[in-house]
Amino acid sequence: MKRIAIDAMGGENAPKAIIDAIIKVIPEMPDTKFILFGDKEKIRQTLPADQINDQLEVVPTSQMINDEDEPVKAIRTKKDSSMVVAARYVKEGKADALFSMGNTGALLACGIFIIGRIKGIARPGLMPTLPVQNSDKGYNLIDVGANAQTKPEYILQWAEMAAFYAEKIRGIVHPRVALLNNGAESDKGDSVHQEAYKLLQDSDLNFIGNIEGNELMTGKTDVAAMDGFSxxxxxxxxxxxxxxxxHSLKDSLLxxxxxxxxxxxxxxxxxxDLKNKYDTARYGGAVLMGVNAPVVKTHGRSNERPIYYTLKQIGKILDENLIGEIKEKFSQK
Amino acid sequence: MKRIAIDAMGGENAPKAIIDAIIKVIPEMPDTKFILFGDKEKIRQTLPADQINDQLEVVPTSQMINDEDEPVKAIRTKKDSSMVVAARYVKEGKADALFSMGNTGALLACGIFIIGRIKGIARPGLMPTLPVQNSDKGYNLIDVGANAQTKPEYILQWAEMAAFYAEKIRGIVHPRVALLNNGAESDKGDSVHQEAYKLLQDSDLNFIGNIEGNELMTGKTDVAAMDGFSxxxxxxxxxxxxxxxxHSLKDSLLxxxxxxxxxxxxxxxxxxDLKNKYDTARYGGAVLMGVNAPVVKTHGRSNERPIYYTLKQIGKILDENLIGEIKEKFSQK
Known part of the structure; x- marks a missing residue:
């Protein structure tokens, strides 16, 4: 049975949206246990005791990490927070994946410092899936902010992990990989991007070259690798x-x-139609790629729907043993 | 009399859109001479000989820089191109400003290598004005790509020049200046941005701190300073x-x-209404700030309208002696 550790306190609509999503997804994920971490009273108000069964467990915690908390300090001092205890469950093998809508920096810190980096991975990268203009396939961006300083070899590893995700989880054969840069030519960008270009070109990836900011949403690539700052x-x-x-369109219409x-x-x-096309919910959450278990984040303002899709996404990542295969891949290098 | 050197060959709609814009703007700029550089025959096809008067002069050139040309090589080898000859006119004091819709890199190179950097400016920066959500004031972004590698002190100088532009040309009293960063807190970003934050904070500017990408269009700041790559x-x-x-909305409607x-x-x-609100044309073109004369670029796909506004913008920059005052400011430092 798969076990997903869920921070029930993070996000604007917690814990209700989270609990609603779990109750909706349970029939579709019969082999999964959902372990909720958080304020027992608040959870009980939304989740009747009779719904707690062998697929749904509550682990009471006494603290909560806020959006204002300094991430690394928070995970060190708030040891009984819902997020930290959930991360420890994963670390200790009592759960297989971590989900939270809380403080992004703190979640990254939980992934990197508690759950831990995969051996051979220099820096984990944060990877959402976004919609594109002319297909329902979407594309992966990595890294979107786990790292403020980037070296060329990080970009190569992020691209490799994202391409693997695109193939295994999104079903894209031989995914196209591009480098986000300030121009199309191979010598564009600063030294980091020039070097990353060479590494990508020399790799086994299906590297299609540089793309610019205005091409990101056009569907030109399946994976866009980029430095974490830009x-x-x-x-x-x-x-x-x-x-x-x-918002402006709505204002003008009214x-x-x-x-x-x-x-x-x-x-x-x-x-x-338009809403459907650019509906980011169905792609699930942003995955911290490069740590020892799936660590997945959705937007703090998420309601039930994106959470539902994110739980299914986590289920698929576990079913496909994505992290196990990434570990194997990078340990051989 | 102000004299604007105009590359009549750059851009998709050249020279017609350029000539139409000049003919439209001439009655509003009676003290300005427009010097057109380019293929004499092509210009003559659009511009009847009897329209050439003391406000409109044609300087025939035999070459053209294309979008595909490597910028620095192009300005060195195509010495009789419309863009290079126009830049030389400015350099030699035969014109006061340079306008082009052609190859952006080549235009930056003309500005930096032919017209030359202002003494005391480390690196010129490219600065457009964009619209914002809740006012018609817009905001300035600098640098949007003249530099692939950025040092903190460049960002400070760009912010100072852009704030000066916002005040003198856009009429904004004590313009707010923000740093584009990957988070709100002062310690966010890589070492370049952390250091730039300190320099901005210690400056005489009205520095309001960091802004993030999602705040750029909200009108939170009058000037957004940023590294040239991101x-x-x-x-x-x-x-x-x-x-x-x-485009997607249009498709869905049809x-x-x-x-x-x-x-x-x-x-x-x-x-x-919406089109009007996000109409970038009326703000004019992107200015290469930090060179010895106004060097201004509009999008290669521009039609008459943005060119018309850009010529008026250049007129104002010359009337206000913006470059002269920037030179004075930075020579005193």
Whole structure:
């Protein structure tokens, strides 16, 4: 039986959204145990005692890591926090994967310092899956912010792990891998990116060269490898622009008189289509690649739906023994 | 009389869009001479000989720099190209500013190697003005790609020049300056950004701290200073996401049946509003800050409208003696 350790306290809609997602996913994941870590009273308010069975266990904890907490300090001082105790369960072999919607930095720290790096991996990288314009396949970005300073060899390892994920979990044969850079030519970028380009070119990966920021969402590549600093900037710029545009469109639709409002009702299907296309929920959460177990994060504002998909994603990562195979791959190098 | 040297050959719509913009702007800029550099025959096809007067001069050139040309090599070998001859006019005092829609790298090279750096400026930076969500003021980003490798002191100088531009040209009193980083706290980012944060904090600027990628378009700051590599990624990610979303919306509106199509007609005003709000044309082009004259670039796909606004922007930069004052500021340091 697979066992997923779940930080029930992190995120704006915790623990309700998390518990709702688990109750929804349980029938589809009969061979999985969901271990909830958190405030017993708060969990009990949402989860009736009679629903606790051999697929659902609650481990009471007394502390919580907030978004404002300094990550490394928090995991050292809040030893009985839901996130840290959940991570320890994974470390001690009492659970197989860790899920949280809480403080991203603290979760990365739990992954790296408690669960631990895979031998042979220099630096773990954070990897979401995002939608693209002309297919429902999406693409993986790595690293989007686990590292502020990046060396070329990290980028190669991130690309290798992400390509492996794209193949095993997303079913993409011989996934295309690109390097996010400030131009198309092979000599573009600073010395880190020039060197990373060479490493990728000399690797076994299906490396298609550099891509630029404006090509990220076009579906040109299955994996975009990038330094962790500008990866973070790219991801947030994309999210920010989408949010600003959609809010502005909504404002314009509501503040341009009756005809426009009526028109807004009539284009509902198109908006639904658009929402569906750029629905990030169905790809699951961002995976910290390169640690000894799946450590997966969804946005702190997530409601039930993305959590549901993330739990299924974790189930697949465990079924496919992704981490075991990554360990094997990198120990042979 | 102000004299603007204009590369008439760069860009997809050259020379027609350029000539149309000049003819439109001439009545509003009576004290300006527009010197067109390029293929005499092609220019003459659009510009009747009788329109050539003391405000409009054509300097025939025999070569052209293409988008595919390697920038530094191109400006060294294509000595009679429209862009290089125009830059030489500025260098030799026969013109006061340079405008082009051509190869960005080559234009930067013309600015840095032909027109030359301002004494005291370590590295020129490329600075566009972009729209923001809740005002019509926009904001300046610097550097968006003139530099692949950035040192903290470059970021400080870019911020100082951009703040000066925001004040003198955009009329913003005591402009807010932020540092693009991977988190809000002062210790975020790599060593370059940590050090840049300190330099900005110790400066006379109205420094408001770090901003993240998702805050760029929100109007939180008047100037966003950034390293040239991730600035390039941020700018292109923003442009790319906007383009992908708007195309997808258009597709959805056209492919969801008659009611949706009718609705699309009815929301025209809202779409017009949105287009107006995120209209980058009216802010003019991207300025290479830190060279001895205004060197300004608009997108290679630009039509008449952004060029018209860019010529007015250049007029204002010359009227305000922006470059002269920057020279004075930095020579005193």
């Amino acid at each position: 990866g973070n900037i790219a991801l947030k710029s994309i999210e920010g622009m989408a949010s600003v545009l959609l 503040n341009n008189g009756l005809v426009t409002k009526l028109g807004a009702l009539m284009i509902k299907n198109a908006v639904y | 600035g390039n990624i941020a700018l292109k990610s923003i442009e790319g996401m906007a383009s992908v979303l708007l 492919n969801n049946g008659l009611v949706t199509k009718l609705g699309a007609l009815m929301i025209k005003n809202a779409v017009y």
